[in-house]
Amino acid sequence: MSIDTGGASTLRFKRVGIVGVGLIGGSFALALKTVKAAETVVGFGRSRSNLDVARKMGVIDQIAKGWDDIDGCDLILLAVPVGQLPEVMPVIGPRIGKDTVVTDAGSTKRDVVAYARAAFGRALPRFVPAHPIAGAEKSGAAAARPNLFAGKPVVITPIEETDPFAFKRVRATWQLTGARTVRMDVALHDMALAATSHLPHVLAFAMMNEIAERPQAEAMLSLTGGGFRDFTRIAASSPEMWRDICIANRDTLCTEIDAFSARLSRFRHWIATGDGAALEREFAAARTAREALNASLNAAARPRD
């Protein structure tokens, strides 16, 4: 893999600030340490015990004493929950050095970009929004591992203000973690995630509740097997995290719910009228698409530029 570092002779940061040392922030730090791209990693966070764990594990080298420790960082990753960014960004904004690049890990981007525009001022061009799609069921620094991003997609959504050199530098940094970077518009990112992640989660949550609330729930669930188990696996995801994601991406998600509901109504009509030809045509198209996805998912498991 050839990495364009955006003009830097080597991609090596003197001081990396990780704001929010959880699974994502911690794994980012470990990945950069593994390839010797980070000289010193400073961890920022609200939970002292989590930061202590992170330092003992070697995820970070120093625990920040306060926001002053942002000064001197030449790379900053914002990996706190998106809901905390309106509070954190205005504090960090004025401390971003003129050669410092900043990225984030938020799973929605339109809202993050809006916060950044309000908070980062002259540093805005050096903020390169990103979304690593590498969720896992565990959380906290203790769950961090250097290969979390290996082969996983990281969407990078530069905005018109973004400095091309900052974009290349941040992209190269994510690539050093082993991730497969994908450049995308903010709006397309949020739509794609609403359709392929947020909506399936909402459907799985709704499916579980629709069954669990019935008097016959136990008998109904006693008949389920692998298909239902796979379909509803994501219904065991964090309620707090998905509440925040649904609200952060609410407009786009509602558009997706409406489109899906309209399609479901068409399916219902064909079922009610016994239109076997329409159902078979639709189901066959779905199968073709799903089989093509399998093939491309297998190909994507190999890291690429």
Place this chain on the structure above:
Amino acid sequence: MSIDTGGASTLRFKRVGIVGVGLIGGSFALALKTVKAAETVVGFGRSRSNLDVARKMGVIDQIAKGWDDIDGCDLILLAVPVGQLPEVMPVIGPRIGKDTVVTDAGSTKRDVVAYARAAFGRALPRFVPAHPIAGAEKSGAAAARPNLFAGKPVVITPIEETDPFAFKRVRATWQLTGARTVRMDVALHDMALAATSHLPHVLAFAMMNEIAERPQAEAMLSLTGGGFRDFTRIAASSPEMWRDICIANRDTLCTEIDAFSARLSRFRHWIATGDGAALEREFAAARTAREALNASLNAAARPRD
């Protein structure tokens, strides 16, 4: 496991007729042969090459020359697609001996019971409808294996006409295959399957098509991972089979689609209005239900009566 054979001193059939020697019919035959409960197995079917494979594999002992070979069978399994039953049942009905029991493997039961009432006449009490929930991606006799039903649920839905001895005998036979039998009303079976199997399939098919038909489909799908892959895995199921199931269970399935759509509308309202408390409450309830299901699915993996 103690098996009540319904008065028979041993559960051993002289001549078992398998009508439709596919994955289900073939595995049923192999399972009974394994426990020496079937002296001779006769296979009925439209595809000579499939029946030849079945005989070579030892799934069946004889290939039926015609419907006359139903005479003398003391156990008959109907394992053809449900859509063929209106044609097959009237032929078999008059040939069902007075000590013969008949069962089936159809994934909807109200329609099968209606066909049987129309076709079986005085033999109706000895027909015991059943639905083994043991789908697999492969089909045909070549995919048959003796342990297909081990630990899997088989729903048995006797009707008011059903002879209690025939019920016990058929239940004991399914238990000999290693299945976990569950007795259920016809209506509850069809509702439970509509909610936990048919609707999830419809949603997964609709989800794939909603994405695949967009100009941005490739970019959208490039961001998907394990969650989406699991959620949509069932969208690769047989279009023909699911067309038939949706139409066979159409009234109940439409009722389920309506209930689900109403719930999705409530979720949409909470998302649109940013009602985080309602979303978190619903998502948390779903997670609790999903985690409980995991626990009971693990327990159900052990065969029981």
